[in-house]
Amino acid sequence: MMPNTVEARTPAKVGRPAPIAQLKLVRDIHAPAPMDPALQSQCANCVMHWACLTNAVPTAQRMQLDRMVHTWRKVGKGETLFRAGDTFHALYAVRSGSFKTVVSHPNGSSHVTGFQLSGETLGLDGIAADKHTCDAIALEDSTVCSMPFHCVEDLCQDIRPLQHRLHQLMAEEIVRESGLMLLLAGLTAEARVATFLLNLSSRMQARGYSPSSFTLRMTRDEIGSYLGMQLETVSRALSRFQREGWITVEGKRIALLDAAALSAL
Template identity: 50%
Template sequence: MPAAPALGHGRARCTTCMMRNICMAASLEAGEMARLDSVVQGWRSVRQGERLYRAGDPFRSLYAVRAGSFKTVVAPERGKETISGFYMAGDSIGMDGVCKETHNCDAIALEDSVVCVIPFHLLEALCREIKPLQRQLHKMFSAEIVRESRQMMLLGNMSAEQRVAAFLLNVSARYRERGYSATSFVLRMTREDIGSFLGVTLETVSRTLSKFQQEGLLTVQGKTIELLNLDALDAR
């Protein structure tokens, strides 16, 4: 098994992080944020294609994505991996391990990435003292439940075109929340990854993107997407 990503030197501080307003430190006052800083163990650099953790690893920490992006992959069945989620800067990953105290998926970097390591037992203890942090943690778990519910609805009730359109709109909204362009962005994941996440084939994803481009809804240049008509995509 490859060695775990090395723990970075120095301390990752919420007070200096540009993602603090949408991450675990959201709604915290300066003093509370400093206390959260004190439980952050450090940061880890994870190279593209490397695993932050694997299915079956003991659950010890949550990870706040400081830079870069990840995909989570459910343990392969019959040799075919299934993508269960995509995470970008400002998101937290590792919550899958809370239930049984072991991770049930692999977390793989889609690009060179950096995460803050937050030991869960220390975070729990701090939540008992800082109620806004406790509420934020509850919101994070709730958001993960909502995300999974929407994913089930997407796979069960939408056509392939609707799934691709909904995926693009979701990515768009997440970039907007982070202060970036909601209409022009790079998809860090492959077309095959998108297909696995949406329950369709690679060919279907490529064909749908080409169709949307022909209809003037977007332009595609490699992994760069420019959305030209958000309303039309939403109406698919």
């Protein structure tokens, strides 16, 4: 008999994994230790459930959802959820905290390609070739929910809203990439920083937080990498915004005082 902390399934034959109805709850194979049972809860009790991929699952089919979302996983600040080249096996919903995605180049340099907040999904990059193309690194102590992709695919066959939401997420990735290219190619350095702050503001507001006062979990160097500029350029832009009275900066705490002025850049 296997230990109580981990249950496994034994497929009847080699090939496609067993149907979702045959799956039992298992711990993410990459997790360093079993989760504290006191922290476990149903998706319906998650404060970010409304923003998550799983929100597309109708209430009547939540039992299937519970089987799909295998476990929480803790990721400490600076730790990696997955690395470029790792075999793709799951999508991850950010339950709390935040992440950055980083692409490394053959010459040894690296580039930040995105910042993911609670309620957003990580791992979509792995669908194309069954391997991840970037590193996902926690900007702070964070937790994610693991959703094995073969389970997501099985559920999508039965639950059309879930399939539609997955397609939406993939389309949003394309739109985000296109927007980043436009941001880097068509805007001045100050306009890039202003656009970045306004984007964070709208994402915070969508999550029920203050749109005018929030903490930057990423460093200015990471912001510069994402926006295609040097650390000093980011700092100069923020200093100018503060002199103009458009923002106030206290360490990593930012307060937007004149969003209209930032939008006009």
